[in-house]
Amino acid sequence: MKLNSLEDILRFAIRKEADAATAYWIAADRANPGVKKFFEELAEEEERHRDRLEKFDVKKIGRMKLKETKEIGISERIDDIPFGPELTYDQILRVAIKNEEKSQKLYTSTAKLVTDSNLKKLLLILAQEESTHKARLEKIYDEEILTEF
Numbered sequence: 001m002k003l004n005s006l007e008d009i010l011r012f013a014i015r016k017e018a019d020a021a022t023a024y025w026i027a028a029d030r031a032n033p034g035v036k037k038f039f040e041e042l043a044e045e046e047e048r049h050r051d052r053l054e055k056f057d058v059k060k061i062g063r064m065k066l067k068e069t070k071e072i073g074i075s076e077r078i079d080d081i082p083f084g085p086e087l088t089y090d091q092i093l094r095v096a097i098k099n100e101e102k103s104q105k106l107y108t109s110t111a112k113l114v115t116d117s118n119l120k121k122l123l124l125i126l127a128q129e130e131s132t133h134k135a136r137l138e139k140i141y142d143e144e145i146l147t148e149f
Contacts, residue, residue: 006058006122013126014053016103021046023083027092030085038092039085049129061118061125069131074138074146075101090145093137100134103127 021043028039075097081087083095107127111120 006061006118009119009122010053010056010058014050017046017050017053020099021050027085035087035089035092038089042096061121064121064125066124066128069128069135071131071135072138072142074141075134093141093145097134097137097141100130100137104130104134
Protein backbone atom coordinates (compact mmCIF):
# COMPACT_ATOMS: atom_id res chain seq x y z
CA MET A 1 0.00 0.00 0.00
CA LYS A 2 1.30 3.42 -0.89
CA LEU A 3 0.91 6.09 1.76
CA ASN A 4 0.91 9.21 -0.37
CA SER A 5 -1.91 11.16 1.21
CA LEU A 6 -3.46 11.90 4.58
CA GLU A 7 -6.41 9.72 3.61
CA ASP A 8 -4.12 6.80 2.69
CA ILE A 9 -2.36 7.03 6.04
CA LEU A 10 -5.64 7.23 7.94
CA ARG A 11 -7.04 4.20 6.08
CA PHE A 12 -3.85 2.29 6.88
CA ALA A 13 -4.05 3.23 10.58
CA ILE A 14 -7.77 2.36 10.73
CA ARG A 15 -7.03 -1.04 9.17
CA LYS A 16 -4.22 -1.67 11.71
CA GLU A 17 -6.57 -0.90 14.61
CA ALA A 18 -9.32 -3.10 13.14
CA ASP A 19 -6.87 -5.97 12.60
CA ALA A 20 -5.60 -5.68 16.17
CA ALA A 21 -9.17 -5.72 17.51
CA THR A 22 -9.97 -8.81 15.46
CA ALA A 23 -6.88 -10.63 16.73
CA TYR A 24 -7.80 -9.84 20.33
CA TRP A 25 -11.44 -10.95 19.82
CA ILE A 26 -10.27 -14.25 18.31
CA ALA A 27 -7.88 -14.74 21.22
CA ALA A 28 -10.68 -13.92 23.69
CA ASP A 29 -12.90 -16.60 22.12
CA ARG A 30 -10.15 -19.21 22.55
CA ALA A 31 -8.66 -18.04 25.84
CA ASN A 32 -9.11 -19.50 29.25
CA PRO A 33 -11.47 -17.58 31.54
CA GLY A 34 -8.61 -16.00 33.48
CA VAL A 35 -7.40 -13.90 30.55
CA LYS A 36 -10.51 -13.77 28.34
CA LYS A 37 -11.71 -10.51 29.90
CA PHE A 38 -8.38 -8.77 29.30
CA PHE A 39 -8.36 -9.84 25.63
CA GLU A 40 -11.89 -8.42 25.33
CA GLU A 41 -10.79 -5.13 26.93
CA LEU A 42 -7.88 -4.85 24.50
CA ALA A 43 -10.20 -5.56 21.55
CA GLU A 44 -12.65 -2.90 22.72
CA GLU A 45 -9.83 -0.39 23.14
CA GLU A 46 -8.59 -1.04 19.61
CA GLU A 47 -12.15 -0.54 18.34
CA ARG A 48 -12.34 2.81 20.15
CA HIS A 49 -9.03 3.82 18.51
CA ARG A 50 -10.42 2.82 15.11
CA ASP A 51 -13.59 4.85 15.74
CA ARG A 52 -11.53 7.92 16.70
CA LEU A 53 -9.46 7.62 13.54
CA GLU A 54 -12.58 7.24 11.41
CA LYS A 55 -13.80 10.58 12.81
CA PHE A 56 -10.40 12.27 12.46
CA ASP A 57 -10.69 15.62 10.68
CA VAL A 58 -7.63 16.04 8.45
CA LYS A 59 -8.46 19.73 8.03
CA LYS A 60 -7.52 20.32 11.67
CA ILE A 61 -4.07 18.75 11.43
CA GLY A 62 -2.30 22.11 11.10
CA ARG A 63 -3.65 23.23 14.48
CA MET A 64 -2.87 20.03 16.34
CA LYS A 65 -0.01 19.99 18.80
CA LEU A 66 2.40 17.17 19.37
CA LYS A 67 3.04 16.24 22.98
CA GLU A 68 5.72 14.06 24.42
CA THR A 69 4.55 10.96 26.23
CA LYS A 70 6.24 9.90 29.44
CA GLU A 71 7.09 6.24 29.10
CA ILE A 72 8.53 3.86 31.65
CA GLY A 73 10.73 2.11 29.07
CA ILE A 74 9.59 -1.43 29.80
CA SER A 75 9.11 -2.29 26.13
CA GLU A 76 12.82 -1.92 25.51
CA ARG A 77 13.59 -4.43 28.29
CA ILE A 78 11.15 -7.21 27.43
CA ASP A 79 11.36 -9.81 24.70
CA ASP A 80 8.80 -10.26 21.96
CA ILE A 81 6.74 -13.43 22.34
CA PRO A 82 4.34 -15.11 19.90
CA PHE A 83 0.71 -14.07 20.17
CA GLY A 84 -1.81 -16.76 21.04
CA PRO A 85 -4.91 -17.53 23.11
CA GLU A 86 -2.96 -19.65 25.62
CA LEU A 87 -1.01 -16.65 26.92
CA THR A 88 -1.06 -15.71 30.57
CA TYR A 89 -2.10 -12.23 31.71
CA ASP A 90 1.47 -10.96 32.01
CA GLN A 91 2.33 -12.40 28.57
CA ILE A 92 -0.70 -10.67 27.03
CA LEU A 93 0.49 -7.39 28.50
CA ARG A 94 3.95 -7.98 27.03
CA VAL A 95 2.50 -8.74 23.59
CA ALA A 96 0.29 -5.65 23.73
CA ILE A 97 3.20 -3.43 24.83
CA LYS A 98 5.41 -4.76 22.03
CA ASN A 99 2.61 -4.30 19.46
CA GLU A 100 2.17 -0.66 20.47
CA GLU A 101 5.95 -0.20 20.31
CA LYS A 102 6.08 -1.66 16.78
CA SER A 103 3.26 0.62 15.60
CA GLN A 104 4.93 3.63 17.18
CA LYS A 105 8.22 2.82 15.45
CA LEU A 106 6.48 2.23 12.13
CA TYR A 107 4.82 5.65 12.18
CA THR A 108 7.96 7.41 13.44
CA SER A 109 10.23 5.85 10.84
CA THR A 110 7.73 6.52 8.05
CA ALA A 111 7.47 10.16 9.16
CA LYS A 112 11.22 10.47 8.55
CA LEU A 113 10.72 9.40 4.93
CA VAL A 114 8.01 11.86 3.90
CA THR A 115 8.57 15.47 2.93
CA ASP A 116 5.00 16.79 3.04
CA SER A 117 4.60 18.56 6.40
CA ASN A 118 0.97 17.49 6.91
CA LEU A 119 1.77 13.85 6.15
CA LYS A 120 4.73 14.00 8.52
CA LYS A 121 2.61 15.57 11.26
CA LEU A 122 -0.17 12.99 10.89
CA LEU A 123 2.36 10.17 11.15
CA LEU A 124 3.87 11.75 14.25
CA ILE A 125 0.40 12.16 15.76
CA LEU A 126 -0.26 8.47 15.13
CA ALA A 127 3.11 7.58 16.66
CA GLN A 128 2.26 9.73 19.68
CA GLU A 129 -1.08 7.95 20.08
CA GLU A 130 0.65 4.56 20.01
CA SER A 131 3.19 5.85 22.51
CA THR A 132 0.34 6.87 24.82
CA HIS A 133 -1.19 3.40 24.56
CA LYS A 134 2.19 1.78 25.21
CA ALA A 135 2.79 3.99 28.26
CA ARG A 136 -0.60 3.02 29.68
CA LEU A 137 0.12 -0.68 29.22
CA GLU A 138 3.63 -0.30 30.66
CA LYS A 139 2.13 1.34 33.74
CA ILE A 140 -0.25 -1.59 34.20
CA TYR A 141 2.64 -4.04 33.71
CA ASP A 142 4.79 -2.15 36.21
CA GLU A 143 2.03 -1.93 38.84
CA GLU A 144 0.52 -5.39 38.44
CA ILE A 145 3.37 -7.64 37.29
CA LEU A 146 6.72 -6.15 38.27
CA THR A 147 5.57 -5.31 41.80
CA GLU A 148 4.98 -9.01 42.41
CA PHE A 149 8.72 -9.66 42.34
